[in-house]
Amino acid sequence: MVRVLLVGFGPFPGAPVNPSAALVKALARRRRPALALTQCAIHILATSYAAVDRDLPGLLRQNPDVVLMFGLAGRRRHLCIETRARNAQSVLFPDIGGYRPQRNVISRGGPAAVRGNAPVADLLGALRGHCFPARLSRDAGRYLCNYVYWRCLRHVTGRRPLVQFVHIPPVKIGSQRKPRRGLSFQSLLAASEALLIAMIAASRR
16 A cells, blocks of 8 residues: 655635645545555645644654645746755745745755655656646745755655655636646646656555
């Protein structure tokens, strides 16, 4: 049995609706042969530093084999597979509770960046044939997405758990309008399912 943790985020200033929450809920309901023998849990994080610090340790103590996290990047037009988390955070942008970090690094004395441990080339390859545009990214930003990715990767021991953060562009949930460049919620869900299946396969090696 492969234990999977799917993580999304709630709303934040400038994004009253965060499609990452709907995405992980829909992804957990998918039923495919490739998803057999998996135990899937979901968690929607409040978009606050305190929520990450409070919730993430308990989630990781459940010993998932795969942690797949999604966050909204309002200015991007691709599904972005993040390849590293940086030891950086913004002192300018408040979280949902109004809190702003007091320093521009997450961990004083820590490394400048931590590389992800998931097989990102395999993940990108799994998206070939899907209409949703995708690419690798080396910059997870300086907000909560980068923060939770950093915190999660610093927890990794060896290859467990396999951790991946994915930025998604804005999509309309349930929209009936014809999407531009394949940017629909359903096409995003199909692409995310391919990522999940690839992560599960990698965890079994």
